[in-house]
Amino acid sequence: MNKGIILFAHNSKEVDYSVLSIIAGGLAKKNLDLPVSLITDISTIEWMKESKIYSIALSVFDKIIETQRPREFNHRILRDGVESKKIPFINQNRSSVWHLSPYDKTLLIDTDYLIFEDVFKSYWQLNLPFMISDSIKLVNGKIGVLDRWISDIAPRLFWATTLMFDKSDESKIYFDLVDHIRENYRYYADIYQYRHEVYRNDIAFSISKHIVEGFKEDLSNSLPYILSLTDKDELIDVKSDGRLIFLLNDEISADKSFLSSCKDQNVHIMNKQSIVRNKEKLLELI
Amino acid sequence: MDDRLKKALEFSNYQNALSVQRQLLKEKLNSSLIYGYNGGIFKVTESLISFVQFLIDNDRISDIPILDSNSNPILIKDMKEFRDSILNVYFTVVVGYYSEYEKIKKNRTIEKLVEL
Numbered sequence: 001m002n003k004g005i006i007l008f009a010h011n012s013k014e015v016d017y018s019v020l021s022i023i024a025g026g027l028a029k030k031n032l033d034l035p036v037s038l039i040t041d042i043s044t045i046e047w048m049k050e051s052k053i054y055s056i057a058l059s060v061f062d063k064i065i066e067t068q069r070p071r072e073f074n075h076r077i078l079r080d081g082v083e084s085k086k087i088p089f090i091n092q093n094r095s096s097v098w099h100l101s102p103y104d105k106t107l108l109i110d111t112d113y114l115i116f117e118d119v120f121k122s123y124w125q126l127n128l129p130f131m132i133s134d135s136i137k138l139v140n141g142k143i144g145v146l147d148r149w150i151s152d153i154a155p156r157l158f159w160a161t162t163l164m165f166d167k168s169d170e171s172k173i174y175f176d177l178v179d180h181i182r183e184n185y186r187y188y189a190d191i192y193q194y195r196h197e198v199y200r201n202d203i204a205f206s207i208s209k210h211i212v213e214g215f216k217e218d219l220s221n222s223l224p225y226i227l228s229l230t231d232k233d234e235l236i237d238v239k240s241d242g243r244l245i246f247l248l249n250d251e252i253s254a255d256k257s258f259l260s261s262c263k264d265q266n267v268h269i270m271n272k273q274s275i276v277r278n279k280e281k282l283l284e285l286i
Numbered sequence: 287m288d289d290r291l292k293k294a295l296e297f298s299n300y301q302n303a304l305s306v307q308r309q310l311l312k313e314k315l316n317s318s319l320i321y322g323y324n325g326g327i328f329k330v331t332e333s334l335i336s337f338v339q340f341l342i343d344n345d346r347i348s349d350i351p352i353l354d355s356n357s358n359p360i361l362i363k364d365m366k367e368f369r370d371s372i373l374n375v376y377f378t379v380v381v382g383y384y385s386e387y388e389k390i391k392k393n394r395t396i397e398k399l400v401e402l
Contacts, residue, residue: 117314122322141309220356224320227313243401248306258299260306261400265314 003124004062004103005029005036007111010069010090011044014078015272018048018057019279020111026060026286028115032107035062039093039100041069060286065100067093076198079231080273081249092182094160094201098167098175108163112275113268114282116242119224123164126221129171131164132205134222136268139229139260140248150203151193155210155217160201161268162223177208228268233257235274238281303396311386318379321372326360330372330379338362338369 005028009021018040025036038061045066048054057064070092078087097108107120123131136147136159150157165171181188181204189196194203209218229235232249239245243263250256269275275282319330328334341350342365351359362368393399 117317119317119320122320122327125322125325126327127325137313139306139310141306220358222356224317227310237402239401245400245402250302258302258306259396259400259402260303260310261402262310262314263401265310266317 001104002035002102003105003107004034004101005032005107005109006097006101006103007036007038007109008091008094008097009038009040009044009111011047012088012090014085014087016047016051016276017111017272018044018051019053020272020275022053022057022060023275023279023282023286024109024111024114026056026283028107028109029060030286031115032118032120034107035103037061037063037065037102039065039067039097042066043069056283063102065102067096067100074199078273080271081232081234081247089198091201092199095175095178095182095204097163098165098172101167105166106164108160108165110161110268112270112272113161113226113266114244114275115266116264117266119266120162120164123223128221129166129168130174130209131221131223132209133159133162133224133226134219135159135225136161136228137225139227139233139246139262139267140250150206154192154194156206157202158206158209158222159226160205161226161228163205164223174205174208174212177211178204181207226268227262227265229270231270231272233269234271235269235278238278238285240281240284242285300394300396300399303399304390307390307399308387311383311390314386315379315383318382319375320355321375323354323368323371324360324362326354326358327356328360328372329355330375335369335372335376338365338372341365342369 007021007025009017011017021038025038029036048057070090074089074092075086076089077084105124134156145152148157182199185199186196188207192207229246234247235244236247237245243261246260247257248260250258321328321330347365349361349363350365351361354360390399
C-alpha cells in the first residue's frame with residue numbers, strides 16, 4: 001500500500017497559496033518521510049513559474065496534479081494580526097481529493113499546517129477508511145463555542161485541516177456526501193443552524209461524518225487534535241533550529257499581545273500572510 | 287505609570303508567556319505519548335503501564351485483548367514486548383519533557399523563555 005500526503009493550492013490575489021503549499025509540503029515530506037503531492041490549477045502553476053518557485057515545487061512534490069480551479073463565489077474575512085479584509089476563498093473542491101490522490105492511503109493537510117513532528121506515524125496502520133481531527137487547541141488556551149460545535153445546537157465540529165483516508169468504497173461515501181452538502185449548503189444550514197454565507201470544509205465534513213456514522217458522535221476515528229494559532233496571532237520569526245516565534249493576540253485586551261514560541265511541534269498557523277512573510281527562513285528548513 | 291503597577295504588569299506578561307510555554311510543552315508531551323500497536327492507538331500513561339505489568343504478573347502474557355484509547359479491543363500478541371515498547375516510549379518522552387521543563391523554569395525573562 002503506498003502512502004502519501006496531499007495539499008491543495010489555488011492562489012488568490014491576496015494569498016500566495018503556492019508558496020504556502022511548498023513550505024507545508026516540504027516540511028511534511030522532510031518530517032514524515034513520505035511523498036507529497038500538490039493539487040492545483042493552471043493559473044497557480046503559471047504563477048509559480050513566474051515567481052521562480054516552480055523548480056522548488058518540482059523538488060518538493062512527488063506529483064503536481066492539475067485540476068480545474070473552483071469558481072470564486074466564496075468570500076471570507078482574511079485577518080492578519082489587527083488588519084482584516086474580505087477576500088475570495090477557493091476551497092470548494094476539497095472532496096475531489098478522493099479521486100485525485102495517487103495514493104492508496106492519503107493524509108490531506110491544509111497549506112497553513114506546518115509539520116515538525118511525526119504524530120501521524122501510529123495512524124497509518126489503523127484499519128479505518130476515514131479519519132479526521134476532532135478538535136483544535138489554541139496556543140493561547142482560549143477556544144470559542146464555534147471552534148467546538150457546528151453551531152450552538154449542532155454536533156461537534158471536526159477539523160478538515162488534517163484528513164486521512166483510504167481508497168475504499170466506504171471512505172468514498174464521506175467525500176460524495178461532502179459534495180452533496182456543499183451543493184445544498186444553505187439547506188443544511190437550516191438544519192444544523194450554522195451561518196451559510198461562507199462555505200467551510202470543516203462544517204461539510206463534520207455533517208458528512210455525522211450522517212454517515214448514524215447521526216452519532218463517534219470519536220473512534222479521530223486524528224490528533226490540531227494545535228492552532230488564530231489569524232489574529234502572528235508568526236514573527238523563524239530560527240535556524242526550527243523554533244517558531246509568535247506574537248499572540250491577547251483576547252481580553254485587543255491592543256495587547258505577548259510573545260510565545262515552539263519547536264518540533266506541528267502547528268496550524270491561520271494567519272497565512274505571516275507565514276508568507278517568513279517564507280525565506282521557512283524554506284531553509286525544508 | 288506607578289512603578290508598582292509597571293512591575294506588576296511586566297511580571298504578569300512574563301507569567302502569561304510562561305503559562306503558554308508550559309502549555310505548549312504539555313501539548314507536545316501528549317502527542318508524543320501516542321503509541322500505535324496492531325491497529326490500535328494507545329496513550330502511554332502510568333496506568334496503562336501498571337495495567338500491562340499487572341497482566342504480566344498474573345500470567346496473561348500472550349494473545350490478550352485490551353482496550354485502546356478509543357475503547358477498541360486490540361490483541362496484544364506478546365505482552366512483555368508491548369510493556370517494553372510502551373516503557374521505552376514513556377521514558378524517552380518524559381525525559382525530554384523534563385529537560386525542556388527545567389529549561390523554561392530557569393528562564394526568568396520573556397526573551398529567554400521564548401528563545402528569541
